[in-house]
Structures are given as C-alpha cells and as structure tokens.
Amino acid sequence: MIRDLRQDPNQSCREEASTRSETTDEPKPAEAWRHPPMSGKMPERKPFGRHEPPRNYPTDPDLYADPRNFMYPLDKPIRARLARRYFDELRNRRKYTEQERLFIDSRIDEALKRFHMAPDEAHATVYSRTDRRKLPAELSNDEIEKLDLDELLQCSLGRARFERAKSIPGDLVSLSSSGGVISGTVKQYLVNIDLKRRVITHNCEDWKKNMKSRLMCKHIGRAFLAIGEEEATALLRRILSERDQWTFNAP
Numbered sequence: 001m002i003r004d005l006r007q008d009p010n011q012s013c014r015e016e017a018s019t020r021s022e023t024t025d026e027p028k029p030a031e032a033w034r035h036p037p038m039s040g041k042m043p044e045r046k047p048f049g050r051h052e053p054p055r056n057y058p059t060d061p062d063l064y065a066d067p068r069n070f071m072y073p074l075d076k077p078i079r080a081r082l083a084r085r086y087f088d089e090l091r092n093r094r095k096y097t098e099q100e101r102l103f104i105d106s107r108i109d110e111a112l113k114r115f116h117m118a119p120d121e122a123h124a125t126v127y128s129r130t131d132r133r134k135l136p137a138e139l140s141n142d143e144i145e146k147l148d149l150d151e152l153l154q155c156s157l158g159r160a161r162f163e164r165a166k167s168i169p170g171d172l173v174s175l176s177s178s179g180g181v182i183s184g185t186v187k188q189y190l191v192n193i194d195l196k197r198r199v200i201t202h203n204c205e206d207w208k209k210n211m212k213s214r215l216m217c218k219h220i221g222r223a224f225l226a227i228g229e230e231e232a233t234a235l236l237r238r239i240l241s242e243r244d245q246w247t248f249n250a251p
Helices: 011-024 077-087 098-114 119-127 141-145 149-157 159-166 205-213 218-226 229-241
Strands: 064-066 071-073 173-178 181-186 189-194 199-202 247-249
Touching: 064 098, 071 077, 071 098, 077 098, 141 229, 149 159, 149 218, 149 229, 159 218, 173 218, 181 218, 189 218, 199 218, 205 218, 205 247, 218 229
Parallel strands: 199 247
Antiparallel strands: 064 071, 173 181, 181 189, 189 199
C-alpha cells in the first residue's frame, strides 16, 4: 500500500523542508512530496515486476512510476529522466494496458515537472550523452502488424518527436499523391515519399543528421498523420518491415 504522509509522524519536519525548498526555488527532496491524483489506472502486479525495491533504491512505493512493481524510480532527477527514456521504448510500453500506460506517463511527467524539467527536455538531456538517438527496437513482422498508427510513429520517431509532430498545425501541411509518390511540404520543408522506388526525401536538419540510420523526424511524422490513418498505417508497417530496402536521403 502506498504510504499516506498525513499519517506520518515526521510530516512536520518534511513540511518544514518543503517550505525551505520552495523559498530557494530548488526541487523538493523526494521524501517530502506525494503524487497528486494521476490519470489512468495504477498497474497491477506483473510477472516481470519486482517484489521489493532494488538495493540502494527507494523503499517507498510512492517513489516509483509503477508502485506495485517497484519499476521506474522517480526519487532523483536523473532517475526521472531515465524513467521517461526507458518507458518510451515500445518493448516496455507494450507490457502495460492503455490505462496503465497513462498512469505511468502521468507520474513520470509530474516528477519531471517537480524537478523543473519538461518531458521533451528530459529526452534531450539523456540523449545528449551519446549525441544520437538509438535505433528503434527490432520488431518481428508479426509484431509490426499488431501496431496501430500511433505505436508505429512512436517506434519510428520516439515519443518526444511524435508529440512534437502532433503539435504542428494542419494548415502548415500541404501534400498530394500521384503516381505512387506522396509529395509536398510540412512547414517550410520538402517531403517526398516514393513508394515504388522506396525512397523518402526530406531536408530538415534533424532528418539529415539521422537519415543514414533511417530514423524519422517530426516533419515526416506529421506527414504520415496527414495522409490518413489507414494509408499511413499500411505504409509505416511496410517501411518497418522493409527497413533495409528503403533509402532516406536529402536533396
């Protein structure tokens, strides 16, 4: 059971520490706060879950994004950032129901906010250590066929870029389809998807830096969102299944 700090005899000391933290505009110690009500549903006990916290990690279940399984600790800024990174991996998200994912996402985002870090910023901080994104997880064709459009895009872009793709207004997207080629612009950038030649051409800087690894950017993600769910889902499944046969390039 998650501890209720209202019944904690040390509450007054913690409230004093909380007041000092607010005065200095620094993140509060992990023990001094409780999560507000979260969206979604708290995950049940899972076969892959832990029965007790790992050594040198918090013993309080409330300091984990998944409290009942002691998964994704949130007691320090670096652990909150890593929780966001690892839970954004499709192989980890698929272990939970939609409502459970919503609950864990809410707790991670709330912890990042407490540490004065936006979710997108957390991605940037973690990935800056290697200065590159990791390749999407290898998926079998059977697994790919089970993914919906949002899951396919998250696999191809990562969660942070997917969220930014969704935020691009529709009036900044202009696409047409003719002769097996989808072409046009997203914002000021060129988009050209040649289905017969299996070539995607685009010209933003993020795309140029990652195209050799066949990683997509938010503009290409927004293009897929604009061409219709059924067509986009089929095309992304094809691209992921035939990843080695597709060419990503820039003009």
